Amino acid sequence: MSLPSLDVERIRKDFPVLSRELPGGRPLIYLDSGNSSQKPTQVIEAMRDHLAMHYSNVGRAHHALGAESTEAYEGARDKVAAFVGAPSRDEIVFTKNASEALNLVAYAFGNPMGGDPRFQMGPGDEIVVSEMEHHSNIVPWQFLAQRTGATLRWFGVTDEGRLDLSGLHELVNERTKIVSIAHQSNVLGTVNPVAGVLARAREVGALLMLDASQSVPHHPVDVAALGADFVAFTGHKMVGPSGIGVLWGRGELLSAMPPFLGGGEMIEAVWMDRSTFAPIPHKFEAGTPPIVEAVGLAAAVDYLSAIGMDAVEAHERELTAHALGALGEIPGLRLIGPGDLADRGGTVAFTLEGIHPHDVGQILDDVFGIAVRVGHHCARPLHLRFGIPATTRASFYLYNTTDEIDALVKGLHHVQKVFG
Template sequence: MDTAFDVERIRKDFPVLSRELPGGRPLVYLDSGNSSQKPTQVIEAVREHMAMHYGNVGRAMHVLGSESTEAFENARDKVAAFVGAPSRDEIVFTKNASEALNLVAYAFGNRAGSDPRFAMGPGDEIVISEMEHHSNIVPWQLLAQRTGATLKWFSVTDDGRLDLSDLEELVTERTKIVSIAHQSNVLGTVNPVDRVLARVRQVGALMMLDASQSVPHKPVDVAALGVDFLAFTGHKAAGPSGIGVLWARAELLEAMPPFLGGGEMIEAVWMDRATYAPAPHKFEAGTPPIVEAVGLGAALDYLSSVGLEAIARHERELTAYALQALREVPGLKVIGPEDLVDRGGIVSFTVAGIHPHDIGQILDDEFGVAVRVGHHCARPLHLRFGIPATTRASFYLYNTTAEIDALVRGLHHVQKVFA
């Protein structure tokens, strides 16, 4: 392991990791791909704002309103810096990544918008992939149903990679938007953004990334990536739930129609019409997730203080250790890449003859090991591999090789139970 990375010190920042479960079992939390745990620094930032500074933002002229607005907008600045956005005005707060993806999908084929890039109808095409989370499938299905456009997708190879063999046939002059995961939430695969984007630019389309599994774990710079839209969620990045982020290029946000109507997203309202505030406020109708944004800002401060490069290196070492250790379990098959090339800290697997739900329950009940079981909101991917579900272990900055050892011991025990 990386000797410069003090995981034991980091673990002390996360109160829940010292919790004793019923029966005296220590908690082994290997489910950060689902939702990460929160450090004291985030918990205290949320508590402090709720206790001493809370007021509505952008409306109240009193001290609390001013302090709350300043904290909320400071959080926007922190997000912009964290992902390398050229301007804070390119950061839209949503309630999660799902809402951010839906926001972009809604912009296409909407009569309120006049930009031809967002025109969508019969003959136009949307391209996603077979490995997507439902949040990056269903909004595009709805868009296709609403407009008559055609939904197409990249398939996945047997070793869990995006199949780009038909890239030029899938992404054509009819394509309006390509939206794929930066990193798969099941396979751990990090997708080749550059290669896809080159084709997208060649045909004049737009490109979106679901970065929910990448932004919390490694440096992500939207300017360097060169895509048009990027979404991620706070609760996977050591922050609160109820807060997500859409980054988009400023001129695209200006061209897009608003997604939701209400207070604060307007410039002026008459009984028969309204004009809208500039981005990002045009997309933030109603009272926003104020305290959640403050918590997200604190979480990004925390991750930055540890260092995203160091976190990525630590997770890479954990993943290498896990891939080797899991080979000791008879009948276990990893679903996805079995090496470290272009993959993150997620390992999903099946064990011959044992349902993942049984695996997850025994690991939790008898070993205190928390993993996720099911199709992980990626049912089409599981159908592609001909399996109903997988067991998924996902790693973060606070995990250790000893916890992976506990997982492996638990899996050996599961096998004895079902022998």
């Protein structure tokens, strides 16, 4: 059976920014989609049309515009639910980004408003993350540990950039209340072995959360098949707008959790001394939501669905294979992460011997118009583990080509000559 293929040249025409020239006549080569993806015309126009012709607040205006806006907003929930295989649309909570989704779940633990024993947290209880996490999946759990007296523990990372599972049974134990790890690393590209971690979490009665910000845009993801309890991802990395993220959670868990934010639309009834709350998902969506952003996210889901996530994944796999081979021939280049295609996505991070990543990124941009990310990519503990302050990261998406990777390699050789 042949893998699906993409008509990349046709796809590129959907993204206006890819045809622009940078100052000096340099064509743009965008290799920073792990940071934030570019947006197709279909998403831009859907948002523009809603703002121009249909905009009103949702769930509260009893007129035509209010009905149209509510229908568009709740329709976006339906589309996102179908895209990730959610058993129920009510399990899709819109947030402003993945960070807020992760914080929402962390806030539920040890909250005196919640009485469910699964969310009780205190001294002697443990939280498990990993050394490869984005700060968004570390800091909320640090806050939780500080707030409740629980202990934060973590998986290490192997020299190859894989999750170190050698101590799985000791690390995830009867004291563990939740394990929260990346589905795919934003630096290493590693796709983590969810099944094994989930099996151990189930053995000890712990919950499992996945930060899927780097996986949902690039692979077919079915939350029911994954088996996790919570999954967080964000719109701006999947050809959608910024300002909207998604928390998927098992319905019975979301129903048991206390609200994260208080305000309009998340209530059932309010008295001066108490309130009751709306059912999920609205219990977690206080105030005016990101209406136009939800419309844009729905258009992004439509766009990716029409192309097919199997095809997106296969294309990125080809790009990654090409990149790993080409970068491996550059003397003095150290790859940070897996050197083969097994359980990895289209993100490659590296260092060049004797050259700071900030200098690499600046020359690539100034001379070649190549946009890459430099720094610690909001994953400083991972860089400390590898004994480096920063890396250069190239991340690929459905609109990238092998020619652009070849341009990156040419640019890196030029950087070495400059500093040679």
